[in-house]
Amino acid sequence: MSAKTLELAAADAGDLMERLAPQIAGLIRATGPVSYDYQFGGPDLLEAVVAVSWRTSETLFCAACTTAAMDGDELLGIELGFAGPNFYVFKNNLAALAPGMIARGEIAYEAFAGLAERAEKASYLNAHVPDDVYYLHALSTPPQHRGKGVGRDLLKAAIGRAKAAGYRELQLDVLADNPAVAFYQAMGLRIRAELRSPELTRDHRFPAEYRMAVTL
Numbered sequence: 001m002s003a004k005t006l007e008l009a010a011a012d013a014g015d016l017m018e019r020l021a022p023q024i025a026g027l028i029r030a031t032g033p034v035s036y037d038y039q040f041g042g043p044d045l046l047e048a049v050v051a052v053s054w055r056t057s058e059t060l061f062c063a064a065c066t067t068a069a070m071d072g073d074e075l076l077g078i079e080l081g082f083a084g085p086n087f088y089v090f091k092n093n094l095a096a097l098a099p100g101m102i103a104r105g106e107i108a109y110e111a112f113a114g115l116a117e118r119a120e121k122a123s124y125l126n127a128h129v130p131d132d133v134y135y136l137h138a139l140s141t142p143p144q145h146r147g148k149g150v151g152r153d154l155l156k157a158a159i160g161r162a163k164a165a166g167y168r169e170l171q172l173d174v175l176a177d178n179p180a181v182a183f184y185q186a187m188g189l190r191i192r193a194e195l196r197s198p199e200l201t202r203d204h205r206f207p208a209e210y211r212m213a214v215t216l
Contacts, residue, residue, distance in 0.1 A: 006076060006150065008157055011066035017055065020068060020075055025050040027078055027140035028061060032175050035125075038204050039118045041111070048106050049115075052097050058086070059094045060137065067157060069141075069150050077141035079154040081162075084133040084171070121200065125209040126173050127193045133213070134162035136172040139180075151180075155187055163216040170216060176208040189214045 011017055025047040029036045040046040053061035061080065069076040082090065098112045129135050136158055141150045162170045174180055176194070185191075193211040200206035 005071045006153060007070045008154070009068050009070055010064075011068040011078065012057075012063040016068065016070075017063040019073070020063070020078075021051060021054055023075055023142070024054050024061065024078070027142070028080075028138055030140050031138050031180075032178065034204070034206055035122060035175065038200070038206070039122050040115055041118070045107060045111050045115060048101065049094070049097075052101060052106070053094055056093075056097060058090055059097065060087075060090045061094070062090070065090075065137070067154060069154055075142065076145045076148075077150040077154055078138065079136065079158050080138040081134055081136040081158055081170075083131075083167075084129040084135045085131045087129045087135050087137070121197070125195045125197055125200070125206070127195060127211040129171065130168075132168045133171045134158065134165070134167040134169070134216075136170060139172070151183065152187065155184075159187075159214065159216065167216055169213045171211060171213040174210050174212060175206075176210055181210065181212075184212050187214070 009016060011020055025043070028050055029043070029046060036046055040049070050061045053059040054063050056062055057064040065082045066078050066080045068078055095116070098107070101107045102109050102112065139151055139154060159170055170189075172184070172189070174184065189212040191210045192213045194208050195211070196208045197206060
């Protein structure tokens with residue numbers, strides 16, 4: 001991928017947020033299909049939740065937290081991240097969207113209740129996110145653009161912003177069987193913790209989850 005054709009842009013700039021919206025749930029799911037399929041129980045609920053979160057700042061999947069790699073009008077990839085303590089704030093804000101979604105008929109109460117229960121179990125696979133780190137929540141590229149350096153450029157940009165902002169580390173969580181582990185290691189990140197859930201491994205074939213980090 002030529003540097004001349006790749007442009008990094010804030011995903012909430014102008015009309016970009018709405019143009020990208022249909023692609024975001026699929027890109028999010030691609031970062032950990034086993035985890036997202038378990039928690040959301042299928043694509044419909046994930047798409048509904050991400051669609052609302054994408055348009056709502058200070059929630060886990062918001063456009064305001066996302067950098068988009070673009071080639072003209074074509075989306076090449078996304079990087080979604082925020083200050084460490086915001087992970088918990090944005091997670092609570094995401095849950096707070098549920099009553100409105102239920103009232104509008106976008107999701108059923110039972111579906112949200114199941115999501116909340118499964119997400120709580122899956123949360124034990126995530127190490128605590130410290131206050132003084134930049135937390136990279138998602139780095140994803142469409143299949144046709146993988147292996148072209150898009151993820152590298154997005155990650156380098158995130159590391160640069162995090163360093164300029166004075167964060168101690170950039171951290172992320174990734175399932176141990178994800179090929180992205182080798183990519184992150186090549187980019188200087190190291191595995192700092194490995195967490196397992198006997199129940200999720202036994203019943204849902206979850207691999208371990210790695211917390212990876214790079215010192216800034």
